[in-house]
Amino acid sequence: MSKTPLARAVALATLGASLALPAVAQAAFLEDSKASIEARNFYFNRDFREDAGQSKQEEWAQGFLLRLESGYTEGTVGFGVDALGTLGFKLDSGDGTSGSGLLNPDRSGGSQDYYGGLGLTAKAKISESVLKVGSLQLKNQAIGSSDSRLLPQVFRGGNIVSKDIAGLTLDAGYLDEVNNRNSADYExxxxxxxxxxxxxxxxxxxxxxxxIFAGGNYKLTxxxxxxxxxxxxxxxxxxxxxxxxxxxxxxxxxxxxxxxxxxxxxxxxxxxxxxxxxxxxxxxxxxxxxxxxxxxxxxxxxxxxxxxxxxxxxxxxxxxxxxxxxxxxxxxxxxxxxxxxxxxxxxxxxxxxxxxxxxxxxxxxxxxxxxxxxxxxxxxxxxxxxxxxxxxxxxxxxxxxxxxxxxxxxxxxxxxxxx
Known part of the structure; x- marks a missing residue:
């Protein structure tokens, strides 16, 4: 698949943010940064209560999620960068029991031994409005990224959220591809x-x-x-x-x-x-x-x-x-x-x-x-x-x-x- 203009913009934005880090290492950028690592051990058993077809889906896996979230540089427009690193390992997936959604499927009908990826997000903030471009996890009335398996679902695109008006949250975005919960690739x-x-x-x-989506919520009372x-x-x-x-x-x-x-x-x-x-x-x-x-x-x-x-x-x-x-x-x-x-x-x-x-x-x-x-x-x-x-x-x-x-x-x- 050829790269879309958005894909090229994402690549340039995240690369630019990464290369600029030493120059913009101002106090707020560093002091407001957050980082964590989550270890997630997941056992899944789905038993189909009849004899026809696959009798059950049963898999056990270990996942790791590294989340990095920078602060913003000083100035009227603050810039920052976020990152999400994911890695999942197969602990057990017997013959005929794959398909739980925990692991990346292989061509033989089973599951691969491991999968994962790295998502980068460039961000800019003016007042109470934030623009993010790159890897996104979203949760609103239009679309909700799923996180009910080993690794979360991640989209690629741009999203702007504004809270400049008291009680009003405005939200708009454009997405072009998705990396699903049990996948290592965007599609x-x-x-x-x-x-x-x-x-x-x-x-x-x-x-x-x-x-594409656009909307928001307003606190009426x-x-x-x-x-x-x-x-x-x-x-x-x-x-x-x-x-x-x-x-x-x-x-x-x-x-x-x-x-x-x-x-x-x-x-x-x-x-x-x-x-x-x-x-x-x-x-x-x-x-x-x-x-x-x-x-x-x-x-x-x-x-x-x-x-x-x-x-x-x-x-x-x-x-x-x-x-x-x-x-x-x-x-x-x-x-x-x-x-x-x-x-x-x-x-x-x-x-x-x-x-x-x-x-x-x-x-x-x-x-x-x-x-x-x-x-x-x-x-x-x-x-x-x-x-x-x-x-x-x-x-x-x-x-x-x-x-x-x-x-x-x-x-x-x-x-x-x-x-």
């Missing part, structure tokens, strides 16, 4: 395809090298925030996304949070995307307890549209499923408890149950599915092992149109600050 982006999404491409390839984003995956889809979040204080250590989301997605020439997605989540919190009820409804000719491998901005996107198939209606009940409220800081628990139905299966009976999740996590708060994290994620998925799944993820992580 074109895709439109995510999932079971019964109803999305087709009319014989065209599912790939795009341009994603102390308790109400509104957001809007426009996004376009070239040739694949266009999307308008709206969000309202209201937090109502109810007394001592009590609150009621309402999160409303709506997205309208249409095709952009190659696909047949046509979707309206509505979601609502209401959460009551009391001390360390929180109880949430969620509702999500899909309508239109297809399911929800989003960039492949990312975390979609949906209230019912969970560990395995997204509950976003064509015409699907789904409900969620969720309970969280933070043990800090009873004197055990760092220990948290979450469980939720989701059920979806009315999925369009053509001439067949409507599709149905349900999923149950449980997370238990603990992060050591002090002492020799401070920042050591332990997490167990358990999930069960059942449906009448695909494979049943039992899944466990065990994650041990340790973050060591270097600066």
């Amino acid at each position: 074109d982006m895709t439109l995510n395809q999932f079971t019964l999404s109803g999305i087709t491409f009319g014989g065209n390839p599912n790939q795009s090298n341009e994603f 102390d308790s109400l925030t509104g957001g809007y984003y426009y996004s376009n995956l070239e040739d694949m889809y266009k999307q308008h996304s709206f969000n309202l979040v209201h937090v109502l204080p109810l007394g001592d250590k009590q609150s009621l949070k309402t999160d409303l989301r709506y997205a309208r997605s249409t095709d952009d020439g190659v696909s047949n995307v046509d979707n309206k997605a509505f979601g609502a989540m209401v959460t009551y919190a009391l001390s360390g307890h929180s109880l949430g009820l969620g509702y999500q409804k899909m309508s239109g000719d297809t399911g929800f549209a989003y960039v492949g491998g990312t975390d979609p901005f949906l209230v019912n996107y969970v560990q395995i499923g997204n509950f976003a198939a064509k015409d699907e209606t789904s409900w969620q009940a969720r309970y969280d408890f933070n043990f800090a409220s009873i004197g055990i800081p760092g220990l948290t628990f979450m469980t939720r149950y989701l059920t979806g139905d009315n999925i369009d299966r053509g001439a067949l009976a409507d599709g149905k599915e349900w999923e149950r999740n449980m997370d238990i996590a603990y992060v050591v708060q002090e002492g020799t092992f401070k920042n050591l994290g332990l997490k167990w994620r358990n999930a069960t998925m059942r449906n009448n149109f695909g494979r049943d799944i039992d899944e466990n993820r065990l994650i041990v992580s340790y973050t060591l600050p270097l600066l």
Whole structure:
């Protein structure tokens, strides 16, 4: 693939920032710098509950993430550079059990012994506006980089975020390629395809090298925030996304949070995307307890549209499923408890149950599915092992149109600050 103008700009910007470091090593640039290394040990087991096909995905891997973040040089325009180095090693991946997303696949159907990369990001700051060009991890209504496996998903492009107006955050970006969670190379982006999404491409390839987005969030009152984003995956889809979040204080250590989301997605020439997605989540919190009820409804000719491998901005996107198939209606009940409220800081628990139905299966009976999740996590708060994290994620998925799944993820992580 030939290099795009953006790719050349990224290369020149990051190279220029790296070469200029000795000359711009001013106080703020160095004193505000941060660096850390995270060791992430990840065991993944997905058991398919029937005999046909691959019976399970089971892999164990060790990852390392080096994060460097400089401060800014002095002056009206401050310049800096960030870096993300990643490296993943295979510890175990038996015959026929690959495909978990932890490791880089090889041509024989197994997994490679190791993979990784180095991402550089040049940045400039004026007042409260920051421009970044290079490797990006994004999390907004339009696109969310996934970090639910060994190594994170990283995009290549440019992003500007402005907070110059009190209460208002403006956000815009251009992306041309993605380095997925289990990949060592950048590649074109895709439109995510999932079971019964109803999305087709009319014989065209599912790939795009341009994603643009623009939007922001505004704090309308102390308790109400509104957001809007426009996004376009070239040739694949266009999307308008709206969000309202209201937090109502109810007394001592009590609150009621309402999160409303709506997205309208249409095709952009190659696909047949046509979707309206509505979601609502209401959460009551009391001390360390929180109880949430969620509702999500899909309508239109297809399911929800989003960039492949990312975390979609949906209230019912969970560990395995997204509950976003064509015409699907789904409900969620969720309970969280933070043990800090009873004197055990760092220990948290979450469980939720989701059920979806009315999925369009053509001439067949409507599709149905349900999923149950449980997370238990603990992060050591002090002492020799401070920042050591332990997490167990358990999930069960059942449906009448695909494979049943039992899944466990065990994650041990340790973050060591270097600066």
